Amino acid sequence: MLVTITASLLWGAAATWTAVNRTSAANDMVADTGPLSFYAQQIYQSLADADATAAAGFLAVTEPPAARADFRADIERAVSYLRAVTAADSTPAARSGLMTLDTGIPEYTMLIGQAQADSRDGLPVGASYLLEASYLMRSRILPAAEGLYRQENARLASSYAQATGFPVIAVITAVIGAVALFRVQRWLTSRTQRVLNRGLVAASLAGVLSLAWLLGGFLAARTSLIAAREDGVAAQYLVRAEITVLRAHADESLTLINRSGDDASEADFKQAEKQLGPGTGTLLSAARAAAAGRPGYGRATAAESAATAWYAVHRAVRGLDNGGGYPDAVHLAIGSGAVTFQHVEADLAGGIRAGRASFTASASRGDDALGGLAAGMGIASLLMAAGSAWGLTRRIAEYR
Amino acid sequence: MRWAALCLLAFLITACSTAAPPAPITTATSAVPSPSGVVSGTAALKGSSAVDASPACVASLRPSGPLPAPGHMPAGSTMAAIYQRGYLIVGVDQTTPLLSYRDPATGRVDGFNVAIARQVAKAIFGDENAIKPVAITSAQRKSAIESHQVDLIADPTTINCDRLAWADFSTDYLDAHQRVLVPSASKARGIGDLGGQKVCAAAGTTSIQAIAAQPSHPIPVAVPNWSDCLAMLQQGQVAAISTTDTVLAGLATQDPQTKIVGPRFTFEPQGLGMSKNAKDLVRFVNAVLERIRTDGEWKQLYARYIGPRIQPRIPEPPAPSYCGASCLD
Numbered sequence: 001m002l003v004t005i006t007a008s009l010l011w012g013a014a015a016t017w018t019a020v021n022r023t024s025a026a027n028d029m030v031a032d033t034g035p036l037s038f039y040a041q042q043i044y045q046s047l048a049d050a051d052a053t054a055a056a057g058f059l060a061v062t063e064p065p066a067a068r069a070d071f072r073a074d075i076e077r078a079v080s081y082l083r084a085v086t087a088a089d090s091t092p093a094a095r096s097g098l099m100t101l102d103t104g105i106p107e108y109t110m111l112i113g114q115a116q117a118d119s120r121d122g123l124p125v126g127a128s129y130l131l132e133a134s135y136l137m138r139s140r141i142l143p144a145a146e147g148l149y150r151q152e153n154a155r156l157a158s159s160y161a162q163a164t165g166f167p168v169i170a171v172i173t174a175v176i177g178a179v180a181l182f183r184v185q186r187w188l189t190s191r192t193q194r195v196l197n198r199g200l201v202a203a204s205l206a207g208v209l210s211l212a213w214l215l216g217g218f219l220a221a222r223t224s225l226i227a228a229r230e231d232g233v234a235a236q237y238l239v240r241a242e243i244t245v246l247r248a249h250a251d252e253s254l255t256l257i258n259r260s261g262d263d264a265s266e267a268d269f270k271q272a273e274k275q276l277g278p279g280t281g282t283l284l285s286a287a288r289a290a291a292a293g294r295p296g297y298g299r300a301t302a303a304e305s306a307a308t309a310w311y312a313v314h315r316a317v318r319g320l321d322n323g324g325g326y327p328d329a330v331h332l333a334i335g336s337g338a339v340t341f342q343h344v345e346a347d348l349a350g351g352i353r354a355g356r357a358s359f360t361a362s363a364s365r366g367d368d369a370l371g372g373l374a375a376g377m378g379i380a381s382l383l384m385a386a387g388s389a390w391g392l393t394r395r396i397a398e399y400r
Numbered sequence: 401m402r403w404a405a406l407c408l409l410a411f412l413i414t415a416c417s418t419a420a421p422p423a424p425i426t427t428a429t430s431a432v433p434s435p436s437g438v439v440s441g442t443a444a445l446k447g448s449s450a451v452d453a454s455p456a457c458v459a460s461l462r463p464s465g466p467l468p469a470p471g472h473m474p475a476g477s478t479m480a481a482i483y484q485r486g487y488l489i490v491g492v493d494q495t496t497p498l499l500s501y502r503d504p505a506t507g508r509v510d511g512f513n514v515a516i517a518r519q520v521a522k523a524i525f526g527d528e529n530a531i532k533p534v535a536i537t538s539a540q541r542k543s544a545i546e547s548h549q550v551d552l553i554a555d556p557t558t559i560n561c562d563r564l565a566w567a568d569f570s571t572d573y574l575d576a577h578q579r580v581l582v583p584s585a586s587k588a589r590g591i592g593d594l595g596g597q598k599v600c601a602a603a604g605t606t607s608i609q610a611i612a613a614q615p616s617h618p619i620p621v622a623v624p625n626w627s628d629c630l631a632m633l634q635q636g637q638v639a640a641i642s643t644t645d646t647v648l649a650g651l652a653t654q655d656p657q658t659k660i661v662g663p664r665f666t667f668e669p670q671g672l673g674m675s676k677n678a679k680d681l682v683r684f685v686n687a688v689l690e691r692i693r694t695d696g697e698w699k700q701l702y703a704r705y706i707g708p709r710i711q712p713r714i715p716e717p718p719a720p721s722y723c724g725a726s727c728l729d
Binding site for chain 2: 129258
C-alpha cells in the first residue's frame with residue numbers, strides 16, 4: 001500500500017513541479033522577460049531615432065516644428081521605458097547600463113539644446129555642439145542601450161528555453177509510478193483471484209489522465225511558444241536593421257552639418273549600407289528570411305526595395321554636395337531624401353509592430369494552454385493516492 | 401521597578417522604529433563628453449607642419465603682364481580651361497567667420513578669403529559669382545590640390561616652406577599672427593601663462609605645431625574644425641585656443657565672453673593655394689591681387705569682412721614678394 005501511495009505522491013510532486021516550472025516560465029514570457037525585452041527595444045530605438053531626428057532637424061536652417069515634436073517624443077519614450085526597466089529589472093548586470101543611460105540622456109539633450117540655440121543665432125559653433133551630442137549618443141548612450149537590449153533578450157531566451165524544455169523528470173516519474181501500480185495490481189491478482197481492484201483502477205486512470213493532460217498542455221503551449229519565439233527572432237533582426245537605418249540617416253545629415261568636408265560620417269554611412277543590404281548575409285535580407293511565414297514578412301520584403309531607393313537618393317545628395325552644390329544637397333536630403341527614408345523606416349517599424357503583436361498573442365496562447373495545470377496535477381495525485389489507499393484497505397480488511 | 405519597565409518600553413519602541421540608513425549613493429563619474437576626433441599631446445601634431453615663412457618660400461611668381469579681359473583667356477591656359485567649364489572651383493572652410501564661412505541665413509559661402517577668390521572669378525568670367533565652393537578640412541587641403549578637386553584653396557592657409565612640396569601659393573594677401581583666445585575671465589595674458597594647460601587648434605595646421613613648440617609647454621589639443629575648439633573652450637575642456645589672429649577674431653565673434661590676448665608669436669602670410677602644375681594660374685591670381693591692392697578693392701573688402709576686430713585701423717595690403725630667376729617655372 002505504501003508503495004502505491006508513495007508512487008502517487010511522487011508523481012504528483014514531479015508533475016506539479018514541472019507544471020509550475022513551465023507555467024512560471026511561460027508567464028515570464030508574457031508578463032516579465034517578454035515586456036522587458038520590448039521596453040529595452042523601445043529605449044534603444046527611441047534614442048537612435050532621436051539622434052537621426054536631431055541631425056535632420058538641424059539641417060533645415062530653422063528647425064521644423066514637427067522635427068522638434070518628434071525629438072521630444074523620442075526622448076520622452078526613452079525615459080518612460082527606462083523608468084519601467086529600472087523598476088522591473090534589479091539584476092546587477094543591468095545596473096551599469098541603466099546608470100549610463102540615466103546620466104547620458106540629460107547630458108545629450110543639453111548639448112542638443114546648445115546646438116539649436118547657437119544655430120538660431122547663426123553661429124557655426126552650433127554644428128560642433130550637434131556633432132559632439134551625436135558622438136556622445138553613439139559612443140556611450142547607444143552602446144549602453146544596446147547592451148541592455150541584448151541582456152533582456154537573453155533573459156527572454158532563457159524563459160523560452162525553460163518553458164519549452166521537455167519534461168524529463170515528470171516522464172521518468174510517470175514510468176516509475178506506472179510500473180509500481182501495475183506490479184501491485186499483478187501481485188493482488190495472484191493473491192486474491194480478483195482481476196480488478198476498483199480503487200487501483202481509479203488511481204491508474206487518474207494517473208493516465210493527468211499524464212495526458214500534462215503532456216497535452218505542454219505540447220500545445222510549446223507550439224505557441226515556438227511561434228512566439230520565431231516572431232521574437234524576426235523582430236530582433238528588424239530592430240537591428242531599423243537602428244542601422246537610423247544610424248545611416250544620421251550619418252547623411254552629419255556629413256552635411258559638419259560642412260568641413262570631413263568624410264568620417266560618409267564612411268560610416270557606406271559601412272551601414274553594407275550591413276543593411278539587401279544581399280546575402282545582410283540585416284535586411286536576414287530579417288526577411290527570419291520573418292518568412294510570419295506576419296512581419298510583407299513589410300520586411302518592402303523594406304529591402306525601399307532601402308535601395310533611399311541609397312539612390314543618398315548618392316544624389318553626395319554628388320550635389322561634392323560638386324559644390326551644398327544648398328541643393330541639403331534641399332534634396334531634407335526633401336525627397338527624407339520621404340524615401342521614411343518609407344524604409346515605416347516598413348521596418350510596421351514589420352516590428354506586426355511581429356510584436358503576433359509574439360504577444362502566441363505567448364499568451366502558450367501561457368493559457370498551461371492554465372490550471374499545476375493545480376490539476378496536485379489534485380490528480382491526491383486522487384491517485386486516495387484511490388489506491390481505498391482499494392487496498394478493502395483487500396487488507398478481507399484478511400482480518 | 402517602574403523606571404526599569406519604562407526603560408524597557410522605551411528600548412523596545414526605539415528598537416522597533418530604528419530603520420536601516422539608506423546605502424550611500426555613489427555618484428558616477430563618467431567621462432565628460434567631448435567632440436569626436438579630439439587628439440591631445442604629441443599625437444595632435446600628426447600631419448601638421450611648422451611655421452617657416454622664410455622670404456624665399458613666400459616669394460611667388462611675377463604676373464606675366466596685364467590681366468586679359470574677362471572671357472578672353474590665353475588659349476591653352478589653365479584659365480581658359482576653367483572658363484570653358486563655366487565656374488571656378490574653390491576649396492573653402494565653412495566654419496571660420498570673417499574669412500571663410502557659410503552664412504546660415506543665406507546659405508552662401510562668404511568671408512574675406514572667399515571674396516578674394518571671387519575677385520579671381522570676376523577676372524576670368526566677369527562675374528564674381530561664377531564660383532563653386534567645395535568644403536574641405538584643413539587636413540584635406542593637400543589631397544584636394546593634388547587630385548585637382550579644386551582650382552584654388554581659400555581656406556585660411558599660411559604660406560610655408562613645407563607646403564611648397566605640394567602646392568604653389570599666390571603672393572601674401574593677408575598678414576596673420578598667431579595669438580591666443582581665452583575666456584574673458586581667464587587670468588592668462590598670453591601663451592606664456594598656459595604652460596601645462598590644454599590649448600586647442602585644428603589638426604594639420606601650423607598653429608598646432610607652434611603651440612607645441614612654445615617654451616611654456618602647453619598641451620596641444622587637435623580637433624577637426626575650428627568651431628570644435630570654441631565648443632571645447634565654452635565647456636571648459638581646453639584653457640585656450642591658439643591660432644592666427646584672423647581666425648581667432650572670427651571665433652570671438654561667436655562668443656562675446658572671450659578675448660584675444662598676448663603677443664604675436666608667429667608671422668603667417670596667407671596665400672591662395674594652387675596646383676604646382678598651374679604656374680600660369682598662379683601668375684594670373686597674382687595679377688588679380690596686384691590690381692586689388694592698387695585700386696582700393698582690397699581695403700574695401702578688409703573693411704567689410706574684418707573691420708576693426710584685429711587692429712583698430714584698416715591696414716595697408718601686404719606688399720607682394722616675387723622671386724627672381726631661381727623659381728621661373
